[in-house]
Amino acid sequence: MTLLSYAKAMNRALADALEADPAVCVFGEDVGAGLAGLTLGLQQRFGAERVVDVPLSEQAFTSAGIGAALNGMRPVVELQIPSLLFLVFEQLANQAHKFSLMTGGQARVPLTVVVPGSGSRSGWAGQHSDHPYGLFAHVGIKTLAPATPTDAYGLLSSAVRDDDPVVLFAPAGALGVREDVTAPLVPVPIGEARIHRPGSDVTVVAVGHLVHQALAVAEELADEVSVEVLDPRTLYPLDRSALVESLGRTGRLVVVDDSNRFAGFAAEVLAVAAEECRLLAPPRRVTRPDGAVLPFARALDRALQPGPEQLRDAVRAVLK
Amino acid sequence: MTLLSYAKAMNRALADALEADPAVCVFGEDVGAGLAGLTLGLQQRFGAERVVDVPLSEQAFTSAGIGAALNGMRPVVELQIPSLLFLVFEQLANQAHKFSLMTGGQARVPLTVVVPGSGSRSGWAGQHSDHPYGLFAHVGIKTLAPATPTDAYGLLSSAVRDDDPVVLFAPAGALGVREDVTAPLVPVPIGEARIHRPGSDVTVVAVGHLVHQALAVAEELADEVSVEVLDPRTLYPLDRSALVESLGRTGRLVVVDDSNRFAGFAAEVLAVAAEECRLLAPPRRVTRPDGAVLPFARALDRALQPGPEQLRDAVRAVLK
């Protein structure tokens, strides 16, 4: 049995990408020391010219990633905090994302941005606990949120090879997940959902680390209800056909999504279901509250994140 | 008959606010010249110390607005281009929005950000044509999109008096709208929708300048179908009770929203309807495409914005 952790899987995906393609390079703070785990050992192995420690200039080094991409590189930018994505929103949404169309297809920007530790890490408080994947999905940047080590490996590998900008969220709540890896690690296509557990009564769409919570709740309720757990893996572009098929089987929908409710990822899933499916009961969302800011105190922080009781309640609600 | 234009109504709201409260001040580029219309004549009237021309440092002057707000001012920040909101996303979403909760209620940040000319202005192309209100609604910042001169006056007035950060989008497509103003101009409460036209068959939720398009389509289809046109005016917090009541009457929903479809404002409206109402037919969205970047050529730019034919089709689709 080979147990592979999520963090180690990401690290391996990046190492394999650096090994396979000299165009791959890494920009980030403290990537030499590998503080976030993602780059551990990689500067030693590939050199400080490919795994580059950069000054605290997120806007400049993210856009430098764009410039490098325009000249044939495939840069991976590591951001230490999810909210640093706010700081580089201009660079990603207004520059990287728009280059291809605005130049009439002359340019492509194969830039991957990784946040190794998104969402709440207890005790990091208001500015370090965001899960802003919905923002990137809304503007149309490819947005990934792998839940397992193999998917983390597979999606990061695909992101680096993709010709468009990609943002990958590695939820803090999943970094410690370990998986017995027997089959070789392979790329996972962007845009393909995965059914972790088939079921016939309710489809639970779960994002990132909440996939594990959903699986636990599904198991717990197994005697009562047959829950299908669908992990979109790629948030944008969404695998709508997998969603619609699953809802065709179950007719009931709960989305569990650790981000703000209003116009978030869960809203899109409900909207697609409303447009394309006939549900047997009103769907439910389990999310953070509207406009959530996570308070520091642990009990308060937890109170604002989707918990297993809420998911249980939601599953029971759609069965009524 | 006194015809008041939307642009002039905004200008008057700001003048009245400056007149009424010495704590109100304005930061923006070229506000002395009043290039965007919003501040026309105001520097002459209130002085360059209250209507302040600032250097091209959007991040610093927006955050300076936060600092000034912490010390008792009510700054209004004007941004010339909707995508400059991307540039100051950190300052708004991570600083201004979070101050009150993170300080345990010690601080408040009465900061108003206005984009006089959001969405597409033909010929301004990819980086000047965004309508990113959904981003602000998702993070939980009060988000306004008035459609008419009186609402523009009323909502801007309320924004300046509000104790929280507010972002107001004045759609370029509405700036030329004129209205016969007989009653005195008054503040419009944040969070209250407005029914522009009552109807019994379909509720069309229309945002900003599209309210006028929706009214025209409703009129055009009057013999065929009775369309209720609901203008949320405030996108966040959404007036859910007005929405649910309207859908209770009509049972059918179309949302017309000039922003990207995926996880946008329209998605939230569909999600709320799915959770809280029983619709008679699947709802429809008329929006920009997923991930839209508006191309320069006029025909291409128009092709990506919600048009009246699409709205007509959508209304007919929900009637089937």
Added chain:
Amino acid sequence: MSLPHLADPAGRYRTMRLIRSFEELALEWVRSGLVVGGTHPYSGQEAVAVGVCAALDPADQLTSTHRGHGHVLAKGADPGRLLAELLGRVGGLNGGRGGSMHAADFSLGILGANGIVGAGAPIAVGAAWAARRRGEPTVVASFFGDGALNQGVLLESLNLASIWRAPVVFVCENNGYATTLPAASAVGGSACGRAAAFGIPAETVDGMDVEAVRAAAERAVRRARSGGGPSFLECLTYRFEAHHTMERRFRLTYRTAEEVASWRERDPLASSPVAGLPEAAAIDREVVELLSTAAEFALTSAEPDPATATDHLYASGLRPRSGAAL
């Protein structure tokens, strides 16, 4: 009318000792799991916070950083309430909502620590601008590290303060590193050179010498208060501990043991004029007492009720929709 608790060398020594002992206690509480999430210890840099705050009046203000305990205590915050904040208790400065990285006390002009490097500087500029507009004599000190020198918004803020002649004292605590990155390989040119390039008078001082810092800060505060605009102080200093308490999980080699030892020899507490005097020993005992009362207060303060988790989200009182299913 400068801050009474920093009015003389003994007061300044006492506050430096308080910060040092506070940080030691916080470290202990992190290690034992009482404080969740960890902290960025200020130990070693005490002379900067204390020297600068000694030049401020009670009504003056400051913006702080992720490494903020020193600034907050030097400006006069109650150590018991800061400890309670680290524990996430209702008696904390922010009611347990902020934690280490967001500690604030608006009643004392402490406009908040900040989790984003460089983010305090423009807030300081705006606060200073507003105070002047309102006819108040307030000066705002803005603390930040060498890493922040490379943040765009901080550089924009230097310019804005310069053209506005805002009463701000920019205090760069150059401790040689931004996490693991040496300032020498991250900062093109020099700190003071940058400030000067925006038209701001700048000087470098020994950040391990509280009296030197105070003297320089007094010049800067005087300039600001008299309408002379912003100043910039680069304080050469060092952090004795890890960047963040979580660092101990790694075996990092970015600083040599010799380098750490050589800076520890220049401990700002040891070089205080009061150090070694009998007075110092008395103060040290006093601080032990003070901290034990503070710890008692913090430990007995109540845990917040989860039902209040969205309190204060909107200053206007708007209550957000819950995230639970309907």
Added chain:
Amino acid sequence: MSLPHLADPAGRYRTMRLIRSFEELALEWVRSGLVVGGTHPYSGQEAVAVGVCAALDPADQLTSTHRGHGHVLAKGADPGRLLAELLGRVGGLNGGRGGSMHAADFSLGILGANGIVGAGAPIAVGAAWAARRRGEPTVVASFFGDGALNQGVLLESLNLASIWRAPVVFVCENNGYATTLPAASAVGGSACGRAAAFGIPAETVDGMDVEAVRAAAERAVRRARSGGGPSFLECLTYRFEAHHTMERRFRLTYRTAEEVASWRERDPLASSPVAGLPEAAAIDREVVELLSTAAEFALTSAEPDPATATDHLYASGLRPRSGAAL
């Protein structure tokens, strides 16, 4: 192997004349409604684009601004295709997708005009870094205005280029104003002082003198190409027209008629070594010819098909979901 069309004074004069006449035609087309949305005219600043590009090799690259026609033409873009771009036609440089503010020709190293002030600079730094990594001798020129000097990302980029020793030539076109705001009241300190503060060699040149600009640019390019890192040129210049064509709707007073007139006397075309020679008259006629062919090309180029509106949105070929109802 510098750009052949800029190899001698006559070539430089020809390109300046081309830019000027191009801008006059564009203005006409804006006024008549042919060009939608308007443009930011480059007239008056020709010596900067031409002088800098004269120092570049064909394989060198540049990033441009909202006021980009001059840079794009100087680097060698086809005027017919640029005109077609302004008209939004399929024959345009960007297939009509970009318009004036996003004109690009990657085959010529023109990495694009940009609608966001300051945004080109970090792209230039990254492009230069990548080229060097790949062993290519490419130098990247990054054009921007005085207004951009106050953008955080540009200041961050100066630092990044400095510590990376990236082969970039930063070209600040100081035309005295950012829209209506005089540089004198917006820029604390000086342009060159700022660059120097980041450790970048900086010099100010007469931006109305194409030969002076070229000489300075050659020094900078040589330094970059030989591994000496970035340089910074401040070119003192002036725009003869409005900030943007839409400005004519306003009655603005930020520049006096005298000021405009005094700069017009220093027209870079008039001070070219070729000006006044019979050669110049021949070139002028040649340019008229060239532009009339270009205009013909642009006007007869097809309008894009609305069905292609989302083409190129994703380089990977992903087709986005439509915004119409299902």
